[in-house]
Amino acid sequence: MLSEDNRPMGLYIHIPFCSSKCDYCDFVSYSMDCKAQQLYLDALFTEIDMVKDRYNDRSFNSIYIGGGTPSFVYEGFIASLARKIYGSFHILEGAEFTIEVNPSSFTKEKFFEYVQAGINRISVGVQCIDEDVLRSNGRIQSLSNIKETFKILQSAEFPNVNGDIMIGLPGQTERDVLDTVKFLIKHNVKHLSIYALQIERHTMLYNKLRAGKIKPIKDETMLTIYNSVYRLLKKEGYIRYEVSNLARPNFESRHNKKYWDDSQYLGLGVSAHSYIDGYRYYNTKRLDTYIDNMAKGKTAVYSKEYISDEKRRTERIMLSLRTTEGLDLAKFKADFNEDLLRSRSEQIKKLIDLHMLELDGDILRITEDYYYVSNTIIMELL
DSSP states (O other), rough: OOOOOOSOOEEEEOBBBBBOTTTTOOOBEEEOOOHHHHHHHHHHHHHHHGGGGGGGEEEEEEEEESOOOOOOOTTHHHHHHHHHHHHHEEEEEEEEEEEOOOTOOOHHHHHHHHHHTTTTEEEEEEOOHHHHHHHHHTOOOHHHHHHHHHHHHHTTTTEEEEEEEEEEOOOHHHHHHHHHHHHHHHOHHHHHHEEOOOOOOTTTHHHHHHHTTTOOOOOHHHHHHHHHHHHHHHHHTTTEEEETTSSSSOOOHHHHHHHHOOOOEEEESTOOOOEEETTTEOOOSSSSHHHHHTTTOEEEEEEEEEEHHHHHHHHHHHHHBBBBEEHHOOOOOOOOHHHHHHTTTTHHHHHHHHTTTETTEEEEOOOOOGGGGGHHHHHOOO
């Protein structure tokens, strides 16, 4: 397939299996046995065979296996999948290869499998180290699981680990969050993703909220916690390169950055998304439909969307200003024939006067103290 964008692509593969669903989870996931997992792996192989020839002239420099809980699947699943990936696509030497794991299903045997499969980055879903908070939000891992996970990683001197942390879980305090951050720093985690809880419809947490069983944490409290976390990590030498992501120098997530810099990526598996040559593709969210379609040689894509210039313009502003690299106004003008300093002059001047935005040559970026309210700032410029 020919493309004007010759930058290396990203490859995302969704593993839709979990042992159970967390109260706040809105992702596509199922609790299934090994037989169902094998059927899914067979379906993934079929989808790979269906699409691989379209990408003969493209290269990939990042692979991301997400979920769900990829570490939940049986031993050997990931190794087989990795062999299929490397045998089907042009994966560049030194490509970043990430897998998400949950401490409750991560073992030494699976770790060795991942390393032998070529995985060089592991993302651990920690969220919080307070067991009461974990249990009350449906997380199945224990503090003991978490400690054992990092013992395995540290004993092998595995170099590139991400830790996911969530802010705003019911029952969680600022101390809980900071203790979790300190735990990850102590265990030499190179990258942290800090997510604010979003209570989505059709989740257990949403039902609890409607029933009055929980109260959401106030935005002001969330902001205070976020800023405390940021100050601690900055002091420890971590660099914030996107609103929710901080890393040691040279340990930014190559794959995640593709979602913010208009790079192309191919998504495979149930509910996966792709962004290729101006179109966004959406695979079916139904596991049974996905497996059935693959068995019949049908596409997994249930819809696609053309990303118009107007939508690309909006996304460029929104995604660029979430990063510390900021929005390149010269490139923006070249791509969209719009001088944003003129078309949004009043809004930009106001936000600069309020010290919410700063202009550094052709780069417009949100100032350090206002990243947490970036959405409010961005809306002023759309």
